Amino acid sequence: MTEVPPPYHMSTDDFRRYGYEVIDWIADYLDSVDDRPIISEAEPGQIRAMLPDAAPEQPEPFDAVLRDLDEIVMPGITHWQSPGWFAYFPANTSPPSILGELVAAGLGVQGMLWSTSPAATEVEEVVADWLVDLLGLPESWKTTGPGGGVIQMSASDSTHTALVVARERSSGDPGKMVVYASEQAHSSIEKGSRVAGYGHVRLVPVDGRYAMRANALQGAIEDDIAAGLNPVAVVSAVGTTGTTAVDPVRAIGEIARSHALWHHVDAAYAGTAMICPEFRHHQDGLELADSYTFNPHKWMFTNFDCSLFYVADRGPLIDTLSIVPPYLRNEASESGEVIDYRDWHVPLGRRFRALKLWFVLRSYGAEGIRHHVREHVALAASLAERVETHPALEMIAPTPFGLVSFRHFDGDEATDALADAINDSGWAYVTPSTIDGRRFVRVSIGQTNTTAEHVDRLWGLIEQVAE
Numbered sequence: 001m002t003e004v005p006p007p008y009h010m011s012t013d014d015f016r017r018y019g020y021e022v023i024d025w026i027a028d029y030l031d032s033v034d035d036r037p038i039i040s041e042a043e044p045g046q047i048r049a050m051l052p053d054a055a056p057e058q059p060e061p062f063d064a065v066l067r068d069l070d071e072i073v074m075p076g077i078t079h080w081q082s083p084g085w086f087a088y089f090p091a092n093t094s095p096p097s098i099l100g101e102l103v104a105a106g107l108g109v110q111g112m113l114w115s116t117s118p119a120a121t122e123v124e125e126v127v128a129d130w131l132v133d134l135l136g137l138p139e140s141w142k143t144t145g146p147g148g149g150v151i152q153m154s155a156s157d158s159t160h161t162a163l164v165v166a167r168e169r170s171s172g173d174p175g176k177m178v179v180y181a182s183e184q185a186h187s188s189i190e191k192g193s194r195v196a197g198y199g200h201v202r203l204v205p206v207d208g209r210y211a212m213r214a215n216a217l218q219g220a221i222e223d224d225i226a227a228g229l230n231p232v233a234v235v236s237a238v239g240t241t242g243t244t245a246v247d248p249v250r251a252i253g254e255i256a257r258s259h260a261l262w263h264h265v266d267a268a269y270a271g272t273a274m275i276c277p278e279f280r281h282h283q284d285g286l287e288l289a290d291s292y293t294f295n296p297h298k299w300m301f302t303n304f305d306c307s308l309f310y311v312a313d314r315g316p317l318i319d320t321l322s323i324v325p326p327y328l329r330n331e332a333s334e335s336g337e338v339i340d341y342r343d344w345h346v347p348l349g350r351r352f353r354a355l356k357l358w359f360v361l362r363s364y365g366a367e368g369i370r371h372h373v374r375e376h377v378a379l380a381a382s383l384a385e386r387v388e389t390h391p392a393l394e395m396i397a398p399t400p401f402g403l404v405s406f407r408h409f410d411g412d413e414a415t416d417a418l419a420d421a422i423n424d425s426g427w428a429y430v431t432p433s434t435i436d437g438r439r440f441v442r443v444s445i446g447q448t449n450t451t452a453e454h455v456d457r458l459w460g461l462i463e464q465v466a467e
């Protein structure tokens with residue numbers, strides 16, 4: 001008697017049942033996340049040791065998978081979605097974003113060409129264009145104009161792509177090409193320059209507020225030209241990672257124009273704030289920029305990965321990245337009437353990431369996002385005020401958005417003790433860092449569910465330790 005093999009596929013009935021169960025599991029998780037110790041206490045190798053060395057030969061019941069999710073995976077999870085999350089920057093998710101992600105997985109489309117799933121491209125075009133209006137970006141950056149926006153995996157990818165286009169637009173030996181950014185620029189600028197093959201990265205000095213000094217940029221460019229080098233691109237930051245410092249975008253843009261440099265703007269974190277008009281003075285001068293990136297996957301309630309990349313003119317981008325093998329030729333592409341997003345970044349294949357952003361924008365409305373951004377920024381301002389009036393603490397940088405950066409007057413040891421006490425509490429998590437050779441505490445306020453109650457509780461703890 002020969003045995004009939006099982007179908008191996010999960011039936012749609014089981015999918016339905018486990019699907020409801022998993023949604024319940026996520027809802028329970030989100031409801032209880034603030035009761036969990038934020039930082040995973042797993043030791044190196046602890047999670048691995050609970051997993052078998054080989055993949056299962058026989059199919060396992062899905063109940064067993066879900067059980068191990070609780071017993072093996074969860075002990076190794078750090079809870080980024082806790083409202084006590086004040087570390088790094090937020091990496092927010094939200095129910096509409098989760099549902100968009102789920103639907104994108106369910107459709108499982110490959111949006112590399114318009115013709116491989118027209119909606120994947122056109123929804124992405126539309127949300128990118130919506131965000132041009134919502135963030136007050138130049139009108140010409142819409143896909144209906146000469147420019148356009150595309151969703152990338154990360155700001156690092158967006159910046160790298162911008163630097164590749166800038167390199168192609170220039171000519172001569174890449175070893176002599178120079179990229180400029182401030183001393184406070186994100187590491188992705190140095191990494192992107194290295195991957196793109198630039199010979200030099202010049203980190204330009206900053207002022208007392210940690211913003212790039214435009215005259216120092218001008219001087220560095222002139223020195224490099226005199227030394228026979230080729231200045232090609234400059235990256236300005238609207239909200240640095242260290243302290244959310246804002247570079248003078250307009251002054252940098254004017255210098256870039258006068259020396260024919262590509263000007264890329266990195267607003268990875270702070271871009272979300274621009275949905276509120278009162279923050280837009282921080283990005284004054286964007287009409288002089290060639291490209292821009294911001295991450296809805298930080299502060300805009302859209303789960304990783306979702307990074308917007310805009311170019312003022314899509315021509316050089318497509319010229320740089322378009323290669324058409326015969327099997328990708330099709331009538332729609334040849335007609336020139338459609339966007340093929342594979343020509344807008346390094347990967348060919350691309351998933352339907354626009355769906356979760358579209359769900360979020362519709363579900364919150366611009367009004368809902370503005371409400372939460374303003375609340376987070378007001379909470380940061382109130383914390384900054386309390387720090388300023390505390391006799392043992394001092395602010396080390398301004399708070400233009402949701403980040404409060406401060407230290408203890410007694411020095412590095414006292415500052416680190418403060419950060420340690422917060423992180424040992426189990427319900428709040430901050431990132432200590434170093435600037436100008438001195439330690440400071442970064443409190444980043446912007447997690448989806450952080451409210452005044454959480455910030456008050458954090459301040460209570462700070463006061464207790466800082467005395």
Ligand SMILES: *Cc1c(COP(=O)(O)O)cnc(C)c1O
Nearest residue numbers: 154155156186239240241268269
């Ligand atoms: C977070 C951040 C980045 C990197 O973002 P990824 O999407 O993780 O690559 C780049 N620049 C700034 C200013 C950031 O804050």
